[in-house]
Amino acid sequence: MSERILIVDDDIDSLKLIGLMLQRHGYEVFAANAGAQALTKAASDHPDMIILDVMMPDMDGYEVCRRLRANPSTRAIPIIMFTAKTLVDDKVAGFEAGADDYLTKPTHPAELASRVKAILARSANQRRPTPPKGITVGFVGVKGGVGTTTLALNTAASLLMAGENPVLADFRLGLGSMGLMLGLDQAAGMATILGKPTAEIQPATIEHELASHNSGLRGLFSSATPREALIKYPLESAVAVANSMRALGQPAVFDLGCGYNALLNRLQLEMDQLVLVLDPIQISLIMARELLRELEGTGTGAGRIHVVIINHVHSSAQIPWNEVEQFLGRELRAIISDARDLASQAARAAMPMVMLQPNAIVSNQITKLSEDLNIRIRAMASSQLMT
Numbered sequence: 001m002s003e004r005i006l007i008v009d010d011d012i013d014s015l016k017l018i019g020l021m022l023q024r025h026g027y028e029v030f031a032a033n034a035g036a037q038a039l040t041k042a043a044s045d046h047p048d049m050i051i052l053d054v055m056m057p058d059m060d061g062y063e064v065c066r067r068l069r070a071n072p073s074t075r076a077i078p079i080i081m082f083t084a085k086t087l088v089d090d091k092v093a094g095f096e097a098g099a100d101d102y103l104t105k106p107t108h109p110a111e112l113a114s115r116v117k118a119i120l121a122r123s124a125n126q127r128r129p130t131p132p133k134g135i136t137v138g139f140v141g142v143k144g145g146v147g148t149t150t151l152a153l154n155t156a157a158s159l160l161m162a163g164e165n166p167v168l169a170d171f172r173l174g175l176g177s178m179g180l181m182l183g184l185d186q187a188a189g190m191a192t193i194l195g196k197p198t199a200e201i202q203p204a205t206i207e208h209e210l211a212s213h214n215s216g217l218r219g220l221f222s223s224a225t226p227r228e229a230l231i232k233y234p235l236e237s238a239v240a241v242a243n244s245m246r247a248l249g250q251p252a253v254f255d256l257g258c259g260y261n262a263l264l265n266r267l268q269l270e271m272d273q274l275v276l277v278l279d280p281i282q283i284s285l286i287m288a289r290e291l292l293r294e295l296e297g298t299g300t301g302a303g304r305i306h307v308v309i310i311n312h313v314h315s316s317a318q319i320p321w322n323e324v325e326q327f328l329g330r331e332l333r334a335i336i337s338d339a340r341d342l343a344s345q346a347a348r349a350a351m352p353m354v355m356l357q358p359n360a361i362v363s364n365q366i367t368k369l370s371e372d373l374n375i376r377i378r379a380m381a382s383s384q385l386m387t
């Protein structure tokens with residue numbers, strides 16, 4: 001397939017001449033005769049290269065170049081500035097605007113062809129896939145104490161055991177039970193990071209604050225120090241944490257606590273997958289229905305929300321799973337059995353349940369959930385690679 005080159009010039013004769021020269025070398029050419037048209041065609045037709053005249057009546061070539069560079073969909077297209085100007089200053093301005101090369105008119109056809117060929121070869125070399133953004137998975141409880149943190153932790157542990165490289169983040173300042181479940185009582189990385197100015201919240205700064213469990217499970221944890229809860233930070237800082245975590249593991253798994261609040265309202269927009277956790281009792285069902293309505297109202301990514309029930313006790317108050325599905329109008333992604341003995345054993349051993357007893361019923365259920373989520377995570381990651 002021949003490379004497609006967009007030629008931008010307000011002078012029709014010049015367009016024809018350059019077009020012919022390039023066609024003779026086997027390139028496919030198309031044209032724009034004004035800056036604005038060039039921007040539209042570049043964005044819609046994705047040329048392999050743009051040859052850009054500097055002096056045009058509506059918008060000069062430097063401005064076109066800057067705008068092409070500012071737009072993510074056209075940012076990577078190589079640009080040769082083509083003009084009658086010969087002053088060094090003009091060349092400098094062209095490179096500053098983001099041009100890859102500069103040619104002066106009139107140009108010998110052979111020189112044009114060799115420059116075009118060289119730039120195209122260079123850009124093909126540089127077109128390595130950009131590293132994909134990590135996928136984020138958030139866990140939210142419809143209310144407190146349903147087992148949200150336990151499920152988030154064990155899902156991450158199960159992904160680690162499957163050979164993935166998850167990283168955890170616990171946003172519950174001063175209520176950080178996740179670190180405690182791993183025996184990392186002193187880990188307070190989240191408070192340290194959220195105490196910093198937003199601009200400093202970056203993958204490199206966060207990496208420094210990650211704590212590690214001896215299983216290899218890593219995370220940015222909150223501690224149980226009540227004063228942590230008093231730390232005031234802008235929501236943008238929480239967003240910066242969420243996005244930085246994407247660079248530190250695949251997937252990034254978040255404990256978002258329970259119930260709706262300003263933090264969840266904002267952070268849920270950053271979650272590629274969202275797991276809603278509840279116990280199957282009447283009150284929780286109503287709370288779940290309302291929370292789902294709220295979360296789905298924002299309409300980001302259909303099918304990203306998964307409902308999981310955790311059966312704490314066997315009692316007559318417990319609603320059968322099929323009735324839960326009916327009430328919520330959706331399938332349950334997982335049903336987790338009551339496992340209080342294993343849960344407390346795991347807490348004492350400072351080890352996730354799935355690692356302590358991989359063959360327990362509850363471990364199998366969580367492993368199945370994590371496999372299911374992982375299929376979606378991998379699909380999302382590979383679709384990022386293709387775009």
Ligand SMILES: Nc1ncnc2c1ncn2[C@@H]1O[C@H](COP(=O)(O)OP(=O)(O)OP(=O)(O)O)[C@@H](O)[C@H]1O
Nearest residue numbers: 141144145146147148149150312337338339340343
């Ligand atoms: N599958 C389970 N069966 C029985 N008990 C469980 C199960 N999972 C967790 N638990 C227990 O339930 C209690 C609450 O668990 P966890 O801290 O994970 O809940 P949470 O929803 O995150 O609570 P909080 O709202 O305080 O953050 C813990 O004592 C935990 O050991």
Ligand SMILES: [Mg+2]
Nearest residue numbers: 148149177257
């Ligand atoms: Mg919790």
